[in-house]
Amino acid sequence: MERKMSILSWIILGVIAGFLGSKIVNKSGQGLVLDIVLGIVGAVVGGLIFSAFGASGVTGLNIYSLIVAVIGAVVVLWAYHQFTGKRAF
Secondary structure, X not given: OOOOOOHHHHHHHXXXXXXXXXXXXXXXXXXXXXXXXXXXXXXXXXXXXXXXOOOOOOOOOOHHHHHHHHHHHHHHHHHHHHHHOOOOO
């Protein structure tokens, strides 16, 4: 039986992934709310990217899922900076 992540788990994963992704992309956060939103979106995007290559995506609140989410958050933040015209990297 597959366990689904709770909303709280997604928020926690989103906060951590958004914070780490922001530090990787531009050395400063986007603000708490935007970091959470971009981190959660990044977790989904990371899961889709990993699934496209045959690996499992976000599996729960664990280190593997955090790595997937951070990679996704970096992709989402890079795209966000490209569309908003803010400097990335």
